[in-house]
Amino acid sequence: MIVNDTSSERVVLPGYVVPERYDLSLTPDLKAFTFKGKVVIDFAIDSDELAKSNGHQIILHAQELLFESASYTLDDNKDTTIEAEQINVNLKETTVTFVFPSAIPATAKNLQLTVVYQGFLNNQMAGFYRSSYTNMKGESCIMASTQFEALDARRAFPCVDEPARKAVFLVSLTIPSDLQCCSNMPERSSVSLDPHTRQVSFWPTPRMSTYLLAFCVGEFDFVQAQTTSGVLIKVYTPVGKSKQGEFALDCACNCLELYNQFFKVPYPLPKLDMIAIPEFAAGAMENWGLVTYREVDLLIDPTLASSQQKQRVAVVVNHELAHQWFGNLVTMDWWSGLWLNESFASWCENYATDALYPDFHMWDQFVTGHLAAALRLDALQSSHPIDVPIRHAEEVNQVFDAISYCKGAAVVRMIQAVLGFNAFQEGLQHYMKDFAYKNTSSTDLWQAWEKVSGLPVGELMGSWTHQMGFPLLKVVKEEWKSDSVTLELEQSWFLSDGTVPPEKKLWTIPIMTCTADGPQADMTLMREETASVTIPLPSESGWIKLNAGQQVPMRILWTSEMLKRYQDPIQNGKMNAMDRAGLVTDAYALVKAGHMKPEQLIQLLQYYLKETEYVVWEGLAMVLGGIDSIVSEDVELSKQFHAFGKRMVLNLLPHVGWQAQTGEPHLTTLLRGLLIGLLSDFAFDDEGVAAEAKSRFQSFLDNPNDVQSLPSDIRSQVFKIVLQNGGATEYEQVKGYYKTASDNAERKHVLNSLGSIQDKSLKVQTMEWMTSGEIKIQDFFYGMGSVGRSNKMGREVAWQYFQDDFEKIKGMVASASSSLMDACIVMCCGGFCSDEKAKEIEQFFEAHPVPKSSRKIEQTLENMRANANFLKLLQSSDLSKETFWSNL
Numbered sequence: 091m092i093v094n095d096t097s098s099e100r101v102v103l104p105g106y107v108v109p110e111r112y113d114l115s116l117t118p119d120l121k122a123f124t125f126k127g128k129v130v131i132d133f134a135i136d137s138d139e140l141a142k143s144n145g146h147q148i149i150l151h152a153q154e155l156l157f158e159s160a161s162y163t164l165d166d167n168k169d170t171t172i173e174a175e176q177i178n179v180n181l182k183e184t185t186v187t188f189v190f191p192s193a194i195p196a197t198a199k200n201l202q203l204t205v206v207y208q209g210f211l212n213n214q215m216a217g218f219y220r221s222s223y224t225n226m227k228g229e230s231c232i233m234a235s236t237q238f239e240a241l242d243a244r245r246a247f248p249c250v251d252e253p254a255r256k257a258v259f260l261v262s263l264t265i266p267s268d269l270q271c272c273s274n275m276p277e278r279s280s281v282s283l284d285p286h287t288r289q290v291s292f293w294p295t296p297r298m299s300t301y302l303l304a305f306c307v308g309e310f311d312f313v314q315a316q317t318t319s320g321v322l323i324k325v326y327t328p329v330g331k332s333k334q335g336e337f338a339l340d341c342a343c344n345c346l347e348l349y350n351q352f353f354k355v356p357y358p359l360p361k362l363d364m365i366a367i368p369e370f371a372a373g374a375m376e377n378w379g380l381v382t383y384r385e386v387d388l389l390i391d392p393t394l395a396s397s398q399q400k401q402r403v404a405v406v407v408n409h410e411l412a413h414q415w416f417g418n419l420v421t422m423d424w425w426s427g428l429w430l431n432e433s434f435a436s437w438c439e440n441y442a443t444d445a446l447y448p449d450f451h452m453w454d455q456f457v458t459g460h461l462a463a464a465l466r467l468d469a470l471q472s473s474h475p476i477d478v479p480i481r482h483a484e485e486v487n488q489v490f491d492a493i494s495y496c497k498g499a500a501v502v503r504m505i506q507a508v509l510g511f512n513a514f515q516e517g518l519q520h521y522m523k524d525f526a527y528k529n530t531s532s533t534d535l536w537q538a539w540e541k542v543s544g545l546p547v548g549e550l551m552g553s554w555t556h557q558m559g560f561p562l563l564k565v566v567k568e569e570w571k572s573d574s575v576t577l578e579l580e581q582s583w584f585l586s587d588g589t590v591p592p593e594k595k596l597w598t599i600p601i602m603t604c605t606a607d608g609p610q611a612d613m614t615l616m617r618e619e620t621a622s623v624t625i626p627l628p629s630e631s632g633w634i635k636l637n638a639g640q641q642v643p644m645r646i647l648w649t650s651e652m653l654k655r656y657q658d659p660i661q662n663g664k665m666n667a668m669d670r671a672g673l674v675t676d677a678y679a680l681v682k683a684g685h686m687k688p689e690q691l692i693q694l695l696q697y698y699l700k701e702t703e704y705v706v707w708e709g710l711a712m713v714l715g716g717i718d719s720i721v722s723e724d725v726e727l728s729k730q731f732h733a734f735g736k737r738m739v740l741n742l743l744p745h746v747g748w749q750a751q752t753g754e755p756h757l758t759t760l761l762r763g764l765l766i767g768l769l770s771d772f773a774f775d776d777e778g779v780a781a782e783a784k785s786r787f788q789s790f791l792d793n794p795n796d797v798q799s800l801p802s803d804i805r806s807q808v809f810k811i812v813l814q815n816g817g818a819t820e821y822e823q824v825k826g827y828y829k830t831a832s833d834n835a836e837r838k839h840v841l842n843s844l845g846s847i848q849d850k851s852l853k854v855q856t857m858e859w860m861t862s863g864e865i866k867i868q869d870f871f872y873g874m875g876s877v878g879r880s881n882k883m884g885r886e887v888a889w890q891y892f893q894d895d896f897e898k899i900k901g902m903v904a905s906a907s908s909s910l911m912d913a914c915i916v917m918c919c920g921g922f923c924s925d926e927k928a929k930e931i932e933q934f935f936e937a938h939p940v941p942k943s944s945r946k947i948e949q950t951l952e953n954m955r956a957n958a959n960f961l962k963l964l965q966s967s968d969l970s971k972e973t974f975w976s977n978l
């Protein structure tokens with residue numbers, strides 16, 4: 091049951107004391123930003139392991155704690171307390187060693203350790219930390235909450251902070267009587283200690299990992315409901331805003347029932363709380379029974395919220411709830427298994443959201459969301475395999491990225507397509523039942539699927555999880571007949587900049603195809619470098635699409651004949667939206683890598699002139715936006731391409747319009763948001779567009795709650811158009827909304843758009859505002875991105891500011907999650923496409939190293955160099971000739 095991994099390459103604590111139960115009592119002081127702690131840990135003694143050590147000491151994880159005393163008693167001699175004679179803290183290893191005067195007796199079976207200590211309520215969104223917020227009365231308040239994943243439980247109490255060391259936790263909190271608190275389990279008792287203080291104790295948790303423990307202290311309102319199977323769900327909100335919790339509550343109630351049926355193991359806790367935390371580094375955290383969220387990812391203002399925001403809340407809630415089983419009930423035995431935890435929850439967020447809100451069409455959106463993000467990152471040589479060996483736990487923080495979440499989810503989606511839904515689900519149900527409250531590695535899941543399907547799941551998955559990158563599947567030969575087509579296929583490692591792969595790799599590729607008749611039932615597995623497939627065609631001029639439904643994370647290189655045959659199914663919507671989106675995003679990547687000519691891409695884009703599907707437009711937006719940003723370095727080319735893009739987006743405008751219609755489909759609302767965003771890039775100077783945006787902005791100024799004229803779905807987009815056409819007055823008007831907006835989702839519109847202002851000094855002012863202390867560190871990179879991604883001048887401004895104020899930025903995110911610094915680097919340095927700039931940025935980081943972001947920096951530079959090559963490629967193509975564009 092307990093994994094003892096001293097034989098492997100993992101750096102873990104000695105295994106002779108095995109924690110079974112933590113009795114944790116904390117007294118936070120929300121004024122002094124400190125807490126007092128006492129923990130009583132029941133250990134089982136592993137006598138074999140004990141014999142191998144000197145037994146004089148107990149080593150636990152601990153960070154930023156001040157120790158007062160430590161002592162233990164043995165099971166058979168409770169009256170004798172052995173006091174630690176030394177308490178040694180190791181800052182680098184984040185451990186504490188309690189040294190005792192004599193060795194733990196070889197015959198001891200159980201040991202109870204008591205530690206008294208103090209800690210800090212930091213403001214770095216890690217461990218037991220504080221958040222500040224302004225309440226409804228305008229007063230500044232403090233609340234305290236936890237974020238322990240991955241390695242920060244040790245900032246709240248000394249523990250064996252490893253996922254395989256599952257134990258039972260009893261939490262008790264001593265708090266001011268006028269505050270509330272919650273933890274993983276329901277409240278067991280509340281005792282007044284004096285008129286101002288009470289002690290709240292919670293029921294013991296099930297056996298679980300330290301990173302899933304949680305507690306919060308503050309003032310909240312809540313809404314609640316009971317699921318049909320009797321679980322009480324509460325959504326905690328800021329005081330006075332309980333209505334904003336209703337959407338998530340409804341979603342969670344339905345989702346929990348859905349997962350009960352899906353996993354066939356009922357949710358094991360009596361309650362589920364979800365709470366919005368004013369300062370939060372990630373999107374949300376799946377703590378068992380007490381899920382914590384960034385406010386924008388949980389709260390929905392029923393009158394103001396956009397469709398995009400509702401979708402986001404549904405997706406995040408469904409993701410975290412999936413973890414209650416996958417991750418919490420069955421847990422990875424070490425951080426190298428984190429990917430499967432996140433991959434599976436990312437698959438589930440789509441599965442559940444699609445089931446609960448079918449009009450969101452989540453699986454269509456998957457292609458331009460998760461899959462596109464995975465393929466973008468994993469085409470770099472600085473990517474990493476999904477299944478990455480992690481020696482020291484600290485390394486885990488660098489793999490919370492699109493590979494774990496997005497490529498992992500794509501691989502899970504692929505295996506689901508291969509197995510079929512029933513076998514996929516049945517395998518999972520066995521896995522949940524067999525490993526409940528235990529730890530696993532990924533092979534346990536592959537075996538569960540193999541057992542039910544008889545298919546070589548381990549082999550198939552291994553080629554996708556152990557190898558970095560993904561294949562380019564190239565059609566090298568074609569033979570068209572009147573009723574069939576035979577294609578010769580060849581696979582190789584796809585790299586975004588088109589360089590020859592440094593080594594040969596092979597994947598086991600499920601070959602799934604579709605034609606005008608729909609998806610073909612036959613699926614073969616391609617294991618070798620080459621393969622041949624023959625597919626029946628319904629007509630002589632028929633078409634065939636490989637990678638039907640974009641089920642496999644790979645790129646396809648078609649022949650020009652195949653491409654020609656796509657014209658009709660694309661123009662007339664005979665090919666489904668996922669495949670239409672997949673074709674154009676593949677084409678863009680292939681052109682960038684030099685496998686296809688830029689002229690062919692423009693030709694292909696013209697097939698999409700009548701396109702009106704949201705998902706396909708997501709793909710088109712990536713292509714148009716991507717090229718537009720790269721050619722912005724070349725005035726003439728930029729002018730031509732910009733005009734082309736403008737024509738395409740203005741073409742769509744009459745189909746969607748500015749005004750939302752009552753009861754219109756969800757995807758139409760999203761398409762409008764996307765379109766107006768594209769207008770702000772390509773057509774902000776169009777007279778009609780500028781006037782419409784201005785008039786809607788004026789209505790908004792008159793009444794910010796006028797969601798008819800300016801719904802939140804198009805707010806930041808309209809702000810961008812107005813800012814690009816405006817000056818200091820408009821800048822102040824948009825900025826002013828940050829102070830008066832009713833919630834964070836609304837404030838984000840300001841941060842996301844402000845940098846669009848054309849005036850250089852106002853761009854600089856935006857950067858300064860982000861680091862002024864007025865913007866929370868969870869949000870400041872949004873504003874930096876609005877400058878860095880606005881245009882050529884914006885890139886320079888953001889990069890200059892980043893260099894000048896590097897120490898200040900570094901200080902702001904000092905010991906917070908490295909994801910914040912990563913985001914900042916991407917926003918301020920990521921937009922360039924020249925080798926010189928890449929060199930300059932590389933040199934800067936050599937002189938100012940950020941070790942925790944090293945992978946992100948490497949990826950940013952590789953991307954930049956690939957974009958620089960792409961620019962050269964475009965400049966040497968026909969696209970640089972005016973005649974090419976005038977002949978279109």
Ligand SMILES: [Zn+2]
Pocket residue numbers: 376409413431432435
């Ligand atoms: Zn997750």
